[in-house]
Amino acid sequence: MSSECIQIGSVIIAAIGSIAAAISAYYSANSSKITLELYKKEKKEKLIDELNKILEIGIQYPYLESKQFTLKWNENRKTNDEKYLRYDMYCNLLFNYLHHVCIHFNYDKDNIETFVDVKTWIRIHKQNWLYPTDENENIDGYSQEFRQFINSYLK
Numbered sequence: 001m002s003s004e005c006i007q008i009g010s011v012i013i014a015a016i017g018s019i020a021a022a023i024s025a026y027y028s029a030n031s032s033k034i035t036l037e038l039y040k041k042e043k044k045e046k047l048i049d050e051l052n053k054i055l056e057i058g059i060q061y062p063y064l065e066s067k068q069f070t071l072k073w074n075e076n077r078k079t080n081d082e083k084y085l086r087y088d089m090y091c092n093l094l095f096n097y098l099h100h101v102c103i104h105f106n107y108d109k110d111n112i113e114t115f116v117d118v119k120t121w122i123r124i125h126k127q128n129w130l131y132p133t134d135e136n137e138n139i140d141g142y143s144q145e146f147r148q149f150i151n152s153y154l155k
Contacts, residue, residue: 070087073128087128091129094121118153
């Protein structure tokens with residue numbers, strides 16, 4: 001076999017190897033993209049499940065979403081009244097949920113507002129956000145970005 005044939009054979013083998021590597025990279029990239037899309041879909045489904053649980057609590061205890069009740073939060077937040085203790089826990093669930101939604105949608109207000117009625121929820125539970133039972137609760141519990149997001153609806 002001549003050296004010319006060996007060189008051509010080496011070039012062909014290198015070309016085939018490059019093509020195989022490119023095909024492998026393409027399928028690997030698409031596989032990663034599909035995996036990411038499935039993860040986001042599962043995450044969104046989990047958010048929907050969490051939303052339904054919060055709504056069920058609101059149905060079971062309708063006063064938790066009553067403006068007349070929520071406006072009395074600040075004057076009653078230090079009491080041991082079971083309704084206000086429940087309301088505080090409900091708001092913790094609610095704001096934690098909204099935090100998860102914000103992270104999922106990368107704080108994109110349009111996408112968040114399309115997914116859930118965030119404006120109404122933040123405004124009706126404004127007193128609980130502004131006057132938590134522990135004055136550092138929101139500062140210690142949430143990122144600055146989330147606090148700014150919530151506060152943007154309260155101006």
